[in-house]
Amino acid sequence: MTDVQKDQGKSLTGLKKVRRFPPEFSILLVLFGIILVFEILGWYFIGQSFIANKQRISIIVLQVAVTGIIAIGVTQVIITAGVDLSSGSMVGFIAMVAASFAQVSTNDRAVFLSNGWVDLNPLWAIAVGLALGALLGAVNGFIIAKTKIPPFIATLGMMVSARGLAKWYTLGQPVALLTDSFSWFGHSFPIMGFPVPRPVIVFLIVAIIFHILLTYTRYGKFTYAIGANPQAARVSGINIGNHLIKVYTLAGLLSGLAAVMTAARAESAQPGMGVGYELDAIASCVIGGTSLAGGVGRITGTFIGTIILGVVTSGFTFLQVGAYYQEIVKGIIIVSAVVIDQHRQNKRRKVS
Amino acid sequence: MVSPSTMKAVRESGAVPNAEYVLEVENVRKEFPGVLALDNVQFKLRRGTVHALMGENGAGKSTLMKIIAGIYTPDSGSFKLRGVDIRLTSPLDALENGIAMIHQELNLMGPMTVAENIWIRREPKNTWGFISHSEMRSRTEDLLKRLNIDIDPMVEVGTLSVANRQMVEIAKAVSFNSDVLIMDEPTSALTEKEVAHLFSIIKALKAQGKGIIYITHKMSELFDIADEVSVFRDGRYIATKLSTEVKRDDIIRMMVGREITQMFPKETVPIGNVKLSVKGLTLNGVFKDVTFDVREGEILGIAGLVGSGRSNIAETLFGVTPASSGTIEIDGKQIEIKSPGMAMKNGMAFLTEDRKDTGCFLLLDIQDNTQMAVLQNRYVNYGFVQQAQLSNDSQAMAQTLRVRTPDMQEPIMNLSGGNQQKVLIARWLLTKPRILILDEPTRGIDVGAKAEIHRLVSELAGQGVAVIMISSEMPEVLGMSDRIMVVHEGRVTGFLDRKDADQVKIMELASH
Numbered sequence: 001m002t003d004v005q006k007d008q009g010k011s012l013t014g015l016k017k018v019r020r021f022p023p024e025f026s027i028l029l030v031l032f033g034i035i036l037v038f039e040i041l042g043w044y045f046i047g048q049s050f051i052a053n054k055q056r057i058s059i060i061v062l063q064v065a066v067t068g069i070i071a072i073g074v075t076q077v078i079i080t081a082g083v084d085l086s087s088g089s090m091v092g093f094i095a096m097v098a099a100s101f102a103q104v105s106t107n108d109r110a111v112f113l114s115n116g117w118v119d120l121n122p123l124w125a126i127a128v129g130l131a132l133g134a135l136l137g138a139v140n141g142f143i144i145a146k147t148k149i150p151p152f153i154a155t156l157g158m159m160v161s162a163r164g165l166a167k168w169y170t171l172g173q174p175v176a177l178l179t180d181s182f183s184w185f186g187h188s189f190p191i192m193g194f195p196v197p198r199p200v201i202v203f204l205i206v207a208i209i210f211h212i213l214l215t216y217t218r219y220g221k222f223t224y225a226i227g228a229n230p231q232a233a234r235v236s237g238i239n240i241g242n243h244l245i246k247v248y249t250l251a252g253l254l255s256g257l258a259a260v261m262t263a264a265r266a267e268s269a270q271p272g273m274g275v276g277y278e279l280d281a282i283a284s285c286v287i288g289g290t291s292l293a294g295g296v297g298r299i300t301g302t303f304i305g306t307i308i309l310g311v312v313t314s315g316f317t318f319l320q321v322g323a324y325y326q327e328i329v330k331g332i333i334i335v336s337a338v339v340i341d342q343h344r345q346n347k348r349r350k351v352s
Numbered sequence: 353m354v355s356p357s358t359m360k361a362v363r364e365s366g367a368v369p370n371a372e373y374v375l376e377v378e379n380v381r382k383e384f385p386g387v388l389a390l391d392n393v394q395f396k397l398r399r400g401t402v403h404a405l406m407g408e409n410g411a412g413k414s415t416l417m418k419i420i421a422g423i424y425t426p427d428s429g430s431f432k433l434r435g436v437d438i439r440l441t442s443p444l445d446a447l448e449n450g451i452a453m454i455h456q457e458l459n460l461m462g463p464m465t466v467a468e469n470i471w472i473r474r475e476p477k478n479t480w481g482f483i484s485h486s487e488m489r490s491r492t493e494d495l496l497k498r499l500n501i502d503i504d505p506m507v508e509v510g511t512l513s514v515a516n517r518q519m520v521e522i523a524k525a526v527s528f529n530s531d532v533l534i535m536d537e538p539t540s541a542l543t544e545k546e547v548a549h550l551f552s553i554i555k556a557l558k559a560q561g562k563g564i565i566y567i568t569h570k571m572s573e574l575f576d577i578a579d580e581v582s583v584f585r586d587g588r589y590i591a592t593k594l595s596t597e598v599k600r601d602d603i604i605r606m607m608v609g610r611e612i613t614q615m616f617p618k619e620t621v622p623i624g625n626v627k628l629s630v631k632g633l634t635l636n637g638v639f640k641d642v643t644f645d646v647r648e649g650e651i652l653g654i655a656g657l658v659g660s661g662r663s664n665i666a667e668t669l670f671g672v673t674p675a676s677s678g679t680i681e682i683d684g685k686q687i688e689i690k691s692p693g694m695a696m697k698n699g700m701a702f703l704t705e706d707r708k709d710t711g712c713f714l715l716l717d718i719q720d721n722t723q724m725a726v727l728q729n730r731y732v733n734y735g736f737v738q739q740a741q742l743s744n745d746s747q748a749m750a751q752t753l754r755v756r757t758p759d760m761q762e763p764i765m766n767l768s769g770g771n772q773q774k775v776l777i778a779r780w781l782l783t784k785p786r787i788l789i790l791d792e793p794t795r796g797i798d799v800g801a802k803a804e805i806h807r808l809v810s811e812l813a814g815q816g817v818a819v820i821m822i823s824s825e826m827p828e829v830l831g832m833s834d835r836i837m838v839v840h841e842g843r844v845t846g847f848l849d850r851k852d853a854d855q856v857k858i859m860e861l862a863s864h
Contacts, residue, residue, distance in 0.1 A: 217735045218727050225724050228713035235672060235702060235710050236725040236779070237693040295715035 023289055024301045030287075030337055031308050038315035050318055058188065058195045064284075064310035065199035066091075066258045066265075068303070071281035071288075072210045073137075073254035075302040076247055078285050079214075081227040081294025082144065082151035084248070086158035087255040087281055090136050091274025093166035094259035098129035099175040099269035102182035112170055122182040129260040130253055136162065137252015138245060145241035159278065166271040176268040186265030199261040206254065211299040223247060227294030284309055287337040308337065373435070374399040374531050374563040375420065375451075380429030382415055384766070389415040390426070393589040395582060397532060397563040402554060404574050404595070405567045407584035407607055407798065413567050414768070416584070417534050420565070421453040422446030434531070452525035453534040460517055462510030467492040469509050470524045495523050499553055513659065515546040522553060533557065534565045539573060540796050543657045543824075544859075551577050569798055570825075571600050583607055604799055618810045618832045624648030626684070627818035628787050630669070633678035638664045639842035642678070646787070646818040651809065653833030654822045655858050661842040662822045663705050666789050669820075670702040671695045682787070696728055701785035703776055705792045705822070711776045712764050719760040721775050722746040726782040749778040754804060770801040777805065781812075788812060790821045794828065806832060826855045838862050 035051055042050035051057070070087045077084045102125035105118040136158065143154045185202075188195040214220035222243050225233040234240055258277070263269040288305030290297030312333055316326040375397040382390040390412045397403050405413045418424045419431075422440035431438055433449060440446045443453075460469050467488045468475075476487040492505035501519045509517060518538055525533050535554075539547045554564060554577055566578060574581055575595055583590040583606040590606045626645045633642040639661035646652045656662045668675045671689040679686055682698050689695045695702070704710040713721050723731070723742050731742040747760055753774040757767060764772055773793070780788065790809065794802045809832065813819050823829045829836055836848045838861035846861040 216737060216739065218732045218737055219735060221720065221724065221727055221737060224716060224720065225713055228715040229710075231710045232704075232713055233724070235670070235692050235704055237691075237696040237728040238724075239691065239693055291715075295713070 022300075024298065024304055026340070027287065027289055027301055027304045027308075027337070030340065031304055031311065034308060034311055034315070034333075038311070038318065041319055045319060050315060054194055056314060056318065058197065060307070060310040060314045061200045061203075062188075062197040062265075063313060064306045065197065065203040066262050067277050067280040067284065067309070068203045068306040069199075069206050069254050069258040069261065070277055071284040071302050071306050072206055072299060073251035074278070074281045075285045075288070075290050075297050075299060076210065076214060076223055077151070077251045078282070078290045078292060079223050079227045079294060079297045080244060080247055081230075081292075082244070082247070083155065083282065083292070084140065084251050085152065085155040085278050086136070086140060086162055087251070087258070088274040088277035088279070089159045089162035089166065090133060090252065090255040091259040091262055091277055092271055093162045093169065094129050094132050094136075094256045095263040095269040095273045096166050096169045096175055096271060097132055098125045098256075098260050099178055099182075099263040100170070101125040101128050102178045102263070103175065104177050104179050112173075112175060119179060122179060122185065125182055125263075126185075126260050129256045129263075131256070133256015133259065134249050134253040137255065138249040140252065141245035141248030144248065145244045163271070166273075170271070172271060174268055174270040175263075178263070178267050183264050183267045186261060186263075186267070197265075199265060202257065202261060206257070207299055207303050214299055219243075219246065224295055227296075229295070280309060283334045287334060305337075308333075372399075373397060374433070376430075376432040376435075377416075377420065378430045380416065380419060380426045380431070382419060382424060382426050389587050390419075391587045392429070393584065393587070395420075395589070396592070397565060398580070399531070399563050400558055400561045401579040402558055402564045402566050402577050404578035404581040405565060405584070406569070406574065406581060406603060407590075411584040411607070411798070412587040413584055414536065415587075417453065417536060417565065417567065420446070420532070421451055421534055423453075447528055447530070450529065450531040451534070452528050452530035452532070453536070454518070454521045454525055454538060455536060460509045460520060463508060465506050465508055466503055466512075466520050467505040469520060470495070470505075470527055492523075495527055499523055499526060499556070500549075501553070514541040515543070515550075518542070518550070519553075522550075526557065530562065532563050532565065534567075536567045537569065537796055538566075539568070539570065541824075547573075569796065569802075571603065574603070575600075607799060618651060618806070618834070619814060621649045621810075621814040623650050623834065624816055627682065628820075629681040629684075631679045631681075633665070633668060633680070634676050635664060635668050635673060636676040638673075639668075639839070642839075642844055644837055644844070644847070646820055648786075648816040648818055649813050650834045651813050651819040651821055651832055653829040653836040654820065654839060655826075655829045655836055656839035656862050660839045660862065662839050663791050664842075665839065666702065666791050666820065666822060669695070670700060670789060672702075693728060696725065696783060699784075699786035700789065701725070701780035701783055701787070702789045703780055703791060703793055705795070707769065707772055707776065707796075712772055714763075714765045716764065717761045718750065718755070718757060718764050718767070718775055719743060719746060721764045722750060722760070722778050722782065725779050729783070745782065746778065749782055750775065753778050753781075753808070754801075770797040773797055774801065774805070777808070785817060787818045788820070790819065792823055793821065794823070794825070826858065829858070830855065 038050040042048060070091070074084050074087060100112040101117065101120055102122060103112065103118050140155055140158050143149065144151050185198050188197040190196070214223060222233070222238050225236065225238060226240055226243060230240055259274070262273055284305040285297065285302050286292065286305070287308055288297070288301030288303065290302060312330055313326065316329070373396045378394045379392045380390055380394070381392055393412065393416060395416060407413050415424065419426050422443045422445045425441065431440070438449065440449065470492055471488050475483040476491065478484040478487070489505050496503055496505065499522070501523060503512065503516055503519060509520060512520065538550060542550065557564060568574060578595045580592060581595050581598065581603065582592040583603060585607060624647055627648045628646045631643050634640045642665055644652065654662050654665070664673065667673050669680065669689070671691045671694055674690045680689055681687065687698055689698070692702070708714070713724065723746055727737060731738045743760065750760065755774045755778070756771050764775060767775065777793070793809070794805055797805070809819060809821070821829070821832060830853055833853070834850050836853050836858065838845050838848065838858055840862055848857055
């Protein structure tokens with residue numbers, strides 16, 4: 001046994017070890033706090049429980065599954081000190097294209113691909129959606145890496161163009177009457193009496209994969225390094241441009257996945273799908289502790305952040321609060337969650 | 353206890369109590385999570401003197417200064433300014449009470465002019481309440497003239513050299529009419545001529561009755577400029593002496609608590625084959641026609657003034673700024689280095705000059721900081737980091753380098769400068785380099801850590817690593833190098849062998 005192994009568990013120099021809570025701890029507390037408030041208000045005003053309701057839980061998670069999938073891709077983008085504004089528009093465009101690969105033939109409405117391309121295996125639509133997402137993401141990444149313009153501008157451009165593409169694709173017509181085998185992906189199935197929507201399962205799997213990716217792989221380590229200090233990352237031998245292309249490609253891929261899920265759930269696609277999703281996704285990230293300055297953030301935090309947004313929306317509906325008030329308060333909650341988290345972080349890492 | 357605002361009013365009325373000590377702190381204690389930074393220390397500053405503060409990195413000097421400058425509030429202890437108890441709550445408080453700090457990392461706004469930087473928040477106004485630029489300009493001119501500083505008040509600070517920026521910081525501090533000036537290693541980035549100028553300014557300030565706290569790691573400066581010296585070690589106050597009555601060795605002994613027998617222990621090791629051969633290396637507009645060889649086991653020192661192109665040569669060798677022309681050969685084979693990644697594949701490592709800008713990932717922990725470079729080529733299996741093995745090796749490396757930290761999960765920003773530097777060295781040693789480029793490896797580092805780093809570099813040379821070491825410190829270059837290459841204005845002006853090299857010869861070549 002070497003000295004190092006013997007010393008493990010002890011400190012390097014005999015200094016007192018600091019106890020560290022996982023950074024998600026306080027966000028989780030915020031989530032519990034919000035649930036508790038709704039629970040109390042629920043009993044007081046409505047006379048029933050907020051959380052002990054299978055249907056409601058199912059709706060909460062279904063509502064956030066799609067923006068959650070996007071938020072996971074956006075989390076890694078924000079960790080590199082970037083931002084992705086294009087995800088919502090990409091959902092719109094890709095949903096249109098993917099849905100057009102999933103139309104049924106017995107149909108008196110327009111079929112947007114030629115007649116041989118109907119009643120396809122749903123994997124076609126999914127593959128097309130993911131590939132298109134990855135492609136658009138790669139375009140984002142390529143522009144950012146090669147022209148060195150701020151990610152805000154590059155993805156703003158993509159946001160506007162992709163929305164235009166979504167409308168152009170069918171000249172504004174919705175794509176309806178999709179195959180059952182495609183819509184299957186958007187439906188629920190029961191687990192122990194709980195109706196579990198399939199997009200939620202996808203969201204969970206994606207979250208786990210990306211958590212592993214960011215925590216245990218070189219890809220993840222380099223992502224944090226680039227956000228924390230791009231110059232030091234460069235001197236450490238990291239090819240920043242190539243890495244950013246990968247990051248934005250993966251973010252685009254997840255936008256594509258979210259688009260497929262959206263279309264499957266709605267059993268149709270419209271050019272206006274996904275409006276504002278990019279902002280919900282960014283909100284989930286920052287509520288979950290991801291710093292817009294880069295270098296800080298975790299998928300677990302984003303996951304909780306996503307759930308918080310879902311709980312808040314569902315809670316207001318439950319309390320029969322008007323839609324206008326909902327949005328007003330949602331904005332306040334986003335800002336306060338980040339203020340609280342930042343305050344806590346500052347206290348934690350005081351520089352000696 | 354007097355509130356800062358009362359104190360400020362008293363000061364403005366001119367009725368300043370005349371105490372022997374302009375500043376007295378006693379029994380000051382400050383704890384950070386996991387670290388007792390200051391353990392009941394004391395510090396007294398007489399008016400009209402320069403009081404040097406010495407100690408290894410992590411001794412508590414910077415923490416104490418930040419308390420005096422109002423950046424930190426102490427956990428306990430008394431704080432007297434001109435004999436009156438006071439409690440400062442912010443840097444602004446300190447500034448308004450006549451305590452100004454000139455930061456190690458300069459805190460000026462690059463895109464603004466010298467005048468704007470100096471008078472920010474206190475801009476002179478004209479009758480309509482708008483900023484009067486002409487008034488600001490003439491005030492700045494007066495101020496700079498009084499200090500014998502030759503800088504145009506209207507140039508953007510970002511275009512000034514480090515030395516000039518520091519002069520602007522000093523002018524700013526003086527413009528507050530401060531009684532206490534804190535200088536944290538002001539000479540670390542200055543050339544000898546600039547140091548001389550700085551010292552003349554300090555002497556003038558001293559003559560005006562100001563008290564100057566001077567943090568330094570350079571022993572020679574202590575005897576040049578300081579009247580008194582206080583030594584700290586591990587967050588404790590050790591002693592205060594008159595600089596006329598102590599010797600260099602006494603101070604070192606107080607600082608490290610042990611004898612340091614040899615400062616620059618480059619051992620004689622067998623020098624092998626030519627490892628790296630550079631011919632006609634040119635980066636347009638920066639340096640030209642640089643040609644040299646480095647052998648296995650050899651330490652090639654690069655000397656030259658700040659701005660001579662020394663660091664640029666290193667950056668080009670490592671692919672940070674690829675060369676315009678010229679060839680690089682390793683082991684006799686010509687190779688192309690267009691990026692740091694390519695340089696690393698060829699067994700090179702590069703410790704950069706600027707710890708904060710191009711070295712540390714300040715938001716990440718020590719573990720991540722240590723492993724970031726080696727992940728490029730090792731410890732990765734199918735994209736997955738072999739963390740157990742890597743953590744073990746990183747920790748062993750950190751222990752060898754004596755990084756002072758509770759554990760590897762500590763954020764690197766909580767470490768002192770010297771310990772951060774050790775982490776960065778660990779980062780590169782993990783990559784097992786065959787060619788090691790060090791740019792100012794011991795800048796801003798205490799004596800103990802310095803000796804450790806020197807010993808380590810010497811050991812690496814013993815293992816056949818070819819070392820290129822850039823340093824502004826003459827004794828370091830002279831002590832460590834087998835050969836010294838001197839650079840002046842982007843050209844190599846000469847090579848000196850270890851046995852013929854001395855300070856005068858280097859300076860002649862470096863200034864031509």
